[in-house]
Amino acid sequence: MSAGRLKKKSVGIAMLLCAALLLAGCSGSRSSSAGSYSGSVYTVKRGDTLYRISRNTGTSVKExxxxxxxxxxYTIAVGQKLRLTGKAKSATVSRKTAQNSSKKTPKKTTKTAKTAAARPSSSVPQSAWPSPGQRCWRWPASGKxxxxYSTAVGGNKGIDIAAARGAPVYAAGAGKVVYVGNQLRGYGNLILIKHxxxxxxxYAHNDTLLVNNGQSVKAGQKIATMGSSDAASVRLHFQIRYRATxxxxxxxxxxxxxxxxC
Incomplete structure (x- = not known):
């Protein structure tokens, strides 16, 4: 196989591994492409979720x-205007607003749509999660x-650990790096390790990345430094995914x- 075809195949595999991560929603940090808001009205932009808007505006998802x-x-549409304060609006009016906004939006194929086919048809229910102690995991960083983690719709699918910029980020277990980059919006400088x-x-929102795609790493090995790439503050967003869940x-x-x- 030629070097070009091998590289293309590796990128494709990495993106498939990233697909579930991308479609599950962001960690709740502020994206540079988030919608704009003035006063008590927020205008939805492509890639927004109600949870992300909640983090950007300080208004809870429930509110x-x-x-x-x-x-x-919680379906929203690009161009839809959301109120951040005031009295509740009826669901009928909201649905009509979303439908009208959708009609005004050009039909473009986004990266999220392209990866939709890679989304697992079902997730592993919590009752089928592995028992603690089956694998030895290490803390990926020290901090608050x-x-x-949240099981709510659009909730945080990992934990966010805050510390000083430049604090070390460690591999939680031995494995092989399958993705290093910043192509997934909302995660900044991201590293994925397959165990x-x-x-x-x-490992998302890093500052400096210290490993390369395809590299084998040991448990506890320093793989990055903490940063705020695609986040509102310095933090590490960390996930453990079991069979894509x-x-x-x-x-x-x-x-x-x-x-x-263990």
Missing amino acids: LARLNGISPP IVLP NEDYITA AIDPLRYLPPQGSKPK
Whole structure:
């Protein structure tokens, strides 16, 4: 196989591995392409989710849904104007606004749409998550947890750890780096490590990346420095994915500041 074809194939595999990460929603950090808002009105832009808008504006998802009459699965449209304060709007008016906004939006194929086919048809239910202790995970960074894992629709699919810029980021386990880059909007400088056929860990918003695609890493090896790429503040967004499903890292990590006993 030629070098060009091999490179193309590697990129394709990496993007498929990233697809579930991308489609599951962002970590809740501010994106440079987020919609604009003035006063009490927010204008939705491509790639926005209700959860991301909540983080950008400081208005809770529950309050945004109530004010704008949006019901699960919280569908919003590009160009739609969302109220951030005031009295609640009826669901009928909200749906009509979203439909009108959609008609005005050019039909363009986005990267998210292209990767939709790679989204798993079903996720692993929490009852089928692996038992703690089956694998030895290490803390990827030291710092304060500023955003925990959430099972809510559009919720955080990992944990966000805050520390000083330049703080070390470590591999949570031994494995092979399958993605290094910043092509996935909302994650900034991102690293994905594949540990076996079942597990992948993700490290987002890094400042400096210290590993290369295809590189083998050891558990506890320094792979990056903490930053704020595509985030509102310096933090590490960390995920553990089991068969493409994001599971709660705190359920599997040892007590913070200690080494795994397994």
